[in-house]
Amino acid sequence: MFDWEDLRHFSTFCATGSLSAAARVLSVDHATVARRIASLEASLNLKLVDRRARAYVLTEDGERVGELAGQMAASSFALEHFASAGQQTVEGEVILSAPPALLGSIIARRLGDLYKHYPQLRLRLVGSKSRASLARREADISIVLSRPTEPTLVVSLLGHLDYRLYASADYQASGSARRYIGYDASQAHSPQQQWLNRQAGEQPFALLSNDLRIQAQACAGSIGIACLPAFMAHEHGLTVAGQPEQTISIEIWLAVHEDVRATPRIKAVTDFLHQQIKPLLRL
Known part of the structure; x- marks a missing residue:
């Protein structure tokens, strides 16, 4: 009989696509996920993954076991949901x-x-x-x-959320050539970054980050112009750097x-x- 915890770790690996992603979801290290998968393979006497230099790849048996594990996980969550729905207190x-x-x-x-x-x-x-x-x-x-x-x-x-172009008062008063702060490649296809690219045109990006809070702080540090929601711009004392109608709504x-x-x-x-x-x- 296999260990249910082994199956849960394997199911999460199948759902997330990598050891590191599964480890983040399960709040364990990736070595634990790898060990659980190996334990499940031994229990089932099946090869579930091909171990390659940079990744684990599901075998045909692994794909089938992953489908069954997903169905079992869904049933488990449904049972939890059913039990929770019967509670009367907020706790x-x-x-x-x-x-x-x-x-x-x-x-x-x-x-x-x-x-x-x-x-x-x-x-x-x-x-x-x-x-x-x-x-x-x-x-x-x-x-x-x-x-x-x-x-x-x-x-x-x-x-x-309405996003506009914002900059610090010092940056706007400096008369510096316009330069921008935006998302890095991980968020390059977000609507905000696509809109910002159109506003920036050929002007350079001085800083890229996947974290909007870092962008706002850099903007407050007078590095350049950022595309931010109003609440975040106000937190950092920033002012509108474009026309008021230059807005993207998310x-x-x-x-x-x-x-x-x-x-x-x-x-x-x-x-x-x-x-x-x-x-x-x-x-």
């Missing part, structure tokens, strides 16, 4: 995934009200630029910048799995987000 952990800038600048600082009403609640805030899987319970609630399409999710529009969506949306602790957090966060976003 326990809720995992909220959202872009780091939203978590840090808008959500985290407004949580005091939530905890006053629900002191037994525990929140785990996960700053993520990619969409966390609600089906695999990488998160219970997800806030994302494009509408999710998975049929098992219940989604609602929280509002819009949709902010909230998603929760249909099986858990009525669970008291999940509903308490989603209600809070709609009541406290939604008014801060332009509708």
Whole structure:
């Protein structure tokens, strides 16, 4: 008989595509994931992965076992969801995934009200630029910048974030040639970066980062012009560097799995987000 934990680690590896990604989801090191996969292979007497220099690649047997493991994981989560839905008190952990800038600048600082009403609640805030899987319970609630399409999710529009060109007063007063701050290659296809590229034209980029907070801090340091949401620009004392009509609007969506949306602790957090966060976003 195989170890269920071995199967869980292998299923996460199949879902994420790499040892390091699976390790991050499971909060272990990649050597543990590799050891669990080897243990599962020994238990099943099957070769599940080809071990190559830079990656593990699923074998044909590995792909089939991965499909079955995924079905078993889905059933396990469905059972957890069913049990949670029967609870009447607001207590326990809720995992909220959202872009780091939203978590840090808008959500985290407004949580005091939530905890006053629900002191037994525990929140785990996960700053993520990619969409966390609600089906695999990488998160219970997800806030994302494009509408999710998975049929098992219940989604609602929280509002819009308007992005504009901002710079420090010192930079604008210096008369320096225009230069820009933007995302690196990992976010090169984001709507914000594509829009910024059009605004910059042939002008150079002085700094690239995958973290919007670093971009804002660099902008405050008078390095150049950045494309930022208003709340972040105001935090750093920045002023509009372009025309007021130079704006890109990004949709902010909230998603929760249909099986858990009525669970008291999940509903308490989603209600809070709609009541406290939604008014801060332009509708």
